[in-house]
Amino acid sequence: MPVYSEKVMDHFMNPRNVGEIENPDGVGEVGNPVCGDMMTFYVKVKDNRLEDVKFRTFGCGAAIAVSSMVSEMAKGKTLEKAMKITPRSVADKLEGLPKQKFHCSNLGAQALNKAIKDYLSKKKGGGKK
Ligand code: FES
Numbered sequence: 001m002p003v004y005s006e007k008v009m010d011h012f013m014n015p016r017n018v019g020e021i022e023n024p025d026g027v028g029e030v031g032n033p034v035c036g037d038m039m040t041f042y043v044k045v046k047d048n049r050l051e052d053v054k055f056r057t058f059g060c061g062a063a064i065a066v067s068s069m070v071s072e073m074a075k076g077k078t079l080e081k082a083m084k085i086t087p088r089s090v091a092d093k094l095e096g097l098p099k100q101k102f103h104c105s106n107l108g109a110q111a112l113n114k115a116i117k118d119y120l121s122k123k124k125g126g127g128k129k
Pocket residue numbers: 032035036037059060061062063101103104107
């Protein structure tokens with residue numbers, strides 16, 4: 001059994017920002033074929049900032065804690081800053097992740113990134129008129 005930090009346990013037991021956003025500006029879904037875990041991030045953007053961030057995660061305890069932490073870190077940030085959230089910075093904020101659980105934090109950073117890119121590509125395509 002991996003040993004989790006108190007921060008991980010806290011975010012696992014009481015995850016923040018769980019759920020979906022109605023009419024999101026961007027959605028990012030990623031999965032890990034090895035463990036089969038899935039994460040979806042939803043973002044709402046206003047004035048180049050992440051006004052709201054929510055997620056649905058079907059995965060291990062670390063994946064849930066990671067999603068919760070990523071959503072907290074991302075909320076209120078500019079898109080540029082939010083895209084710089086790395087798996088390492090998420091793991092650090094969680095006071096560390098066991099080595100075999102590090103891929104869980106990759107998923108979180110990737111899913112958020114994908115959601116932001118989704119928003120940017122929709123914007124470029126002139127989806128909203
Ligand atoms: Fe795969 Fe955690 S075990 S995301």
